[in-house]
Amino acid sequence: MSRRHAVRSENLRLALAQEAARVMVEHGIRDFLMAKRKAAERFGVVDHAALPKNTEIEAALAQYQRLFAPDAHAETLLRQRRAALRAMHCLAEFAPRLVGPVLTGTATAHSEVQLHVFADNAEALILDLIDRAIAHEVAERRVKMNAERVLAYPAVRFMIDDQPIDATVFPADGIRQAPVSPVDGKPMRRANLGEVQALIGDQPRFDSAT
DSSP states (O other), X not given: OOHHHHHHHHHHHHHXXXXXXXXXXXXXXXXXXXXXXXXXXXXXXXXXXXXXXXXXXXXXXXXXXXXXXXHHXXXXXXXXXXXXXXHHHHTGGGOOEEESHHHHTOOOTTOOEEEEEEOSOHHHHHHHHHHTTOOEEXXXXXXXXXXXXXXXXXXXXXXXXXXXXXXXXXXXXXXXSOOBOTTTSSBOOOBOHHHHHHHHHHSOOOGGGO
């Protein structure tokens, strides 16, 4: 491959990553593959080898948020993390962990708060929500544990402060092994209640959010 071709290829990957990030922010798309496909369609790219990695899209997403709406993004993220903290207090019995874009800081206004909770019987968590009169839906999440292993776990969806919460229920010993991240394939980062509180303490305060 010539140097000129390599540079052109790199520039195309960057442009595709930036476009994928834009559609994730502006259209509420959460799936990296779908965002890649929409970016490729806009640029007329049919060669899948030219598509950016998820890590490149995540970096472009962070850059987009810093450049185009830093204050709005910071305020939205603060509200999402506060809702996460309140949900985690409600579910404290189930050792909740915050995961995903709200934890990493790349969440958009369309992002759900993603939690991992731990109980050998998912019904215990559901009964807890019923006791608290929290309306909820029961669902199922397929979770990738490694390259060859994908497991199905129950999940519950509910609202806290108008923010959607999606909590996947792992067995009690599931706290020992995090599933792999859809971004980089490494073990997913998980934050406990204290760590989320510290994140909120590090964020700026907004009058409209107090």
